[in-house]
Amino acid sequence: MTTGPAASASPTLAERWLTARRSGQGMPSYEAVVLGNLGRFADGVALIATEGGLPARILWCGAQFGQWLQRDAVALDVRELSDDLLQPLREVAAAALLSGEPARTRCDRVIEGIVVTTELLGLPLANRHGEPLILLGLEGEPSRYDLVKAMFSATDQGMLALSTVRDGTGAAVDFKIVALNEGAARMFGRPMPLLQWQRLTAVVPRLAETDALSRLIGVLGRTDRTVFELGYSRSDGSEAHVKIEAGCIGDLVAVTLTDIGDLKAREASVRLLFENNPLPMWLIDAADARFLAVNDAALSHYGYSRGQFLAMALPDLHGSAHTGPRACRMGSEALWCHRRADGADIEVNLFERAMEFDGRPAILGAVIDVTERRRAEARIAHMAHHDALTDLPNRVLFRDRLGEAIARQKRTGERALLLCLDLDHFKTVNDTLGHPAGDELLRGVAVRLAACLREEDVVARLGGDEFAILVGGSEALGSLGVLARRIIADLSRPFRILGQDVHVGASLGLARLPQDGDDPDLLLRNADLALYRAKGAGRGTYRCFEPEMDAQIQARRALEQDLREAFAAGRLAVFYQPLIATGTGRITGFEALLRWKHAARGFVPPAEFVPLAEETGLIGPIGEWVLRTACAEAATWAPQVRIAVNLSPAQFRNRALVETVARALADSGLAPDRLALEITETVLLAENEAHLAILHRLRSLGVRIAMDDFGTGYSSLSYLRSFPFDKIKIDRSFVRELGASAHCAAIVRAVAGLGASLGIVTTAEGVKTPAQLARLRAEGCDEVQGFLFSHPLPVAEARRLLASDGEGERLSA
Template identity: 55%
Template sequence: MLHSTPQMATPPDLAEVLDHVSGGVIVVDARGEVAHANAEARTLLAPGRPDAAAVRDLLARLDARARQGRAASQSDPRSGPQFGPRSGPDSPTLVELASGRVVGGAWKARATGGGVLTLVEMGAHLRTLELAHTDPLTGLSNRAELRRRLGDLLAPPQPRALSVLFIDLDRFKAVNDTLGHPMGDALLGKVADRLRSVTRQDDVVARMGGDEFAIIQPGSSGPEASEALAQRLVEVAGRAYAIEGHVLNIGASIGISMAPADGTDPDDLLKKADLALYGAKAAGRNTFRFFDAGMEARLQARRALELELRKALALRQFRLMYQPQVNLATGQVSGFEALLRWVHPERGVVPPADFVPLAEELGVIVPVGEWVLREACREAASWPEGIGVAVNISPVQFRSPRLFDSVAAALTQSRIDPARLELEITEGALLHDTDVVLEVLNRVRSLGVRVSMDDFGTGYSSLSYLQRFPFDRIKIDQSFVRGPGALDDKTAIVRAIASLGASMGMRTTAEGVETAEQMERMRAEGCTEVQGYLTGRPLSPEDVARRLAQPPLPPGTGTIP
């Protein structure tokens, strides 16, 4: 057997240098014997010996791997390379050693015979590469890896048929906000497990960031397979999660794009799946939608609306209208609710339902809400004493640290009696960070303003909030005044709310009153005020004075002339 011999050893000074080189170095002489193996080479090959046989075996394995990678020579790698000028791999090749270490090896032949084999341990590097393509929280592929895999599958000349599913978790933010990010992270891990459980081995499952996931489903040439997977995903994601003593309920909205039907460009397919996801959310969430061409047009229209909405405040396109609130005992106007309108130069009057949710999503509602407070107080300052103004406060405004200062500034600038300003909030403002919101309400209340709960009766926790905060008024949702449903049942609910309000010292206002019969029913059941088209449609600031000059509304009559 060939082996290292003392007379063929590397000179001492060079041997010392090689021992300090990063990586393993094995010098082989023209006879195929190991002239020198530095310290790191000896460590990498332990418990084997860096003799000629060990090196020959290692080179054979490296050569075989290199040949497989290049799909070149078909020679039998078991014969092993001869230590000649053209033998062995000439570029770094990965191989696993008997010790379990993964090394990259390269052989550099010398014209005079023999050569140098260099080895670099790759384990840590490979782990780094793996982490670079893996989401550390869930162990799924990350965004970059999904994009790479999608590019590979769609590469010409034969892009594969596939579908891309974008998944967004519904109500996940509420978990983070109420139970904290550690609980949210644990929930994401559970969701990832469920996604794995319903996908195939060749599907690519990735976390895109936050609470968004994506799946590549290769071989999906028609919508049937994608629809079946989407239905399954919605079903498993919507099951209750038991984590650390908490039972959590979320859902999933899914958007789907398909290749080649929707194109074969990776970025374009991802964009279209995202558009379809937006369509699923718009359809009520906890469902799925396939991409269609109209989605892009709707997105462009939405983006145009976003740009115009951001400019609307600076261009003074917002207006306030005021709807009367009438005291049932006296028939007189007791106050007005300020209603926001967007008067667009081309679109005309944009309904609040079309732009307020978008303003909340963009955060634009905060400066707009501050303007509403200032303008409503400024207008109300010119009204007779005792006539109040109610302003709706968005849940987004409660998450802004500026709310208290905004209310205080509006009162100071208008010099209005604080008791004439009423802030209306919905249960949505209290659902998340309830303690924080209640603290803000108490600070605002300390200024002397009044606070009412709007749309009372539509939420599941309305009663509990009445116990935690002394509201001045309860506004009964219009669904209990009119609309579908058994009249006796709605009347019983109104009676119960009015009785509850009276027992807690809170006024009760019935919204949406449109007929004299409805108004008399609200009076009979104990409501203190009504608001609706019967007692007055929203008025311009100029018409408020004329409305206040009109006589009180007698019981049982129609709209005030």
């Protein structure tokens, strides 16, 4: 234990404590040392409350300190800690509180056969009430020593592992017992738990009065071992005389104790260590490696009888993976493949030491079976580089293989082809059949892709429904179209999933090495650009990378940046298109429509920038702004005129959507029944249950819910059953074909009749001609909307139009 500012392994933290003490009165305060001052030290410290001069509980600690404790430390009563942690913690806290100075000590722990030594720094503090606290910090990197190797470096008798205790000057003054065996416990006449973590001078009376302590200290820093004798009194008063053999590993001293006064006691300790050891152990002849003795653990583990063992030599245990002659490494660890009696191969760590047995040279061996550990390590290594679902290489391994292909191309000129692949309509499978079906589909895709390729080609799953393929050889580039079409055709065939046929397709993007890049990231990026073009071309096809694709992506990114700037600068606008009652020709409401007039391009089509806003997440703040603007404007209209606002499917991913709508209504003062929220069936197709719940919560606010583009999806009618919509809007594609298609007319008539029977308002979109209007009236549609009456108007023009409607002018053809 050391105290005082002179012993400063971490001068910055200690200096801050000293600075705080010099600038204040008495003990430095928690606020002066800790709050805002720890910086990089915060991760490895803990603040500890004290009671009666001892640590009581941990108030908080950094992540590194919590990992060192190996448990959740917040509000932890320190008495719950194990002795190896509690004892040094109490020691450093008591010393710091008693001296009023920084104190240090060492904490020694045994973790899975490893002695881990950590330096601890204790800083005394006071809280605002003057109550003492301790700031405990971890200093430096922990020292680690292999306990098993330390024990086996001694003899087969009593064994101790001692940690050096140093004073404030760094001089060794004592030793602490960090590990011992049963033989050592018997020699000291005390149980092992009462000896572990004790100082050697407390265990051996008057040890400091002999030369034994100085001789043990003299072992430190030496490569050879020291042998000497020691006489001492046991705890029961009997005298003992032992031979001590000691060697060091860093600051850890391994000690072997031999009772040279009682040969029978020595033999008993050998039997305990050897025969009853849970580790398989044996003795072999140093000359021919034949077995001389084996313990019960070896018989049980290997499955041979004692007679079979004693009839064999060590090489007879070598398994099928053995690759060379046995190399006996005395006192060290070696990895071997052994074969059990049942024929199973196992991997073992073999620890060996030379000794005498019955007057002849022998080798003591101890075995630790690491078969399962190494299998687990192999599984972990495999999992780190392979997709858990399909067992295909993952992105990390694929990128490595791509890097190898690039290096090979530079070395030999061998070209390669990179394909990036996305499944078409995969999300629909997940949404309609569930994620287990989607997982089964991905496994089926992996099998088919592998069947399309050669053994030397690489196919990987990069994530989701995204796959990548690497094909080497010049012949691959010559037939890239054939390969791409074969993959698309194979993936277009139905998959049998959960008892039904599932149809998906695939889109491919291709990049060539070295034409399209000689860097892994560049090649993957260019293949992705080609894939994006293939999906834009209608899916189910492939595209090769072309340089102009990059220019198009850059233009898209520029448009995204312009959109962000336009929104931030308030250059987006809300236009309003009237909805007309077919019976009266009067305005029943307006639909709020987002418009963007670009400084250079003029009006950008919503079909171009709205999907961009959805992909980038801008639709959330933009959609909220449109909603608030439209509600505020509608609140100034006559009470019977409603406002309709479109909700993007992307907005439903925001779980605060309901609160956003409620806030817009409250801030504007608009009556909830004057607001209609229009959605498409895509909202219900994705996360059906969750989105239905949001729709019901919106409905509970009193707003109206309308289904837009009704009839264009395959499940529109089923959604009318799953949610009580207030309005359905007949898609403009049916209105456009009213005069030319009997099917469209029949659909319009059916929808209008369905709406009437269910009490749902029907609105026809895209009305351009008087003939279309007349037909829609005849079919029973309640409302119409389209260029026949008005284009979407800026707010000022919409107000004038609404004023003229209020004066009795009908908007009719």
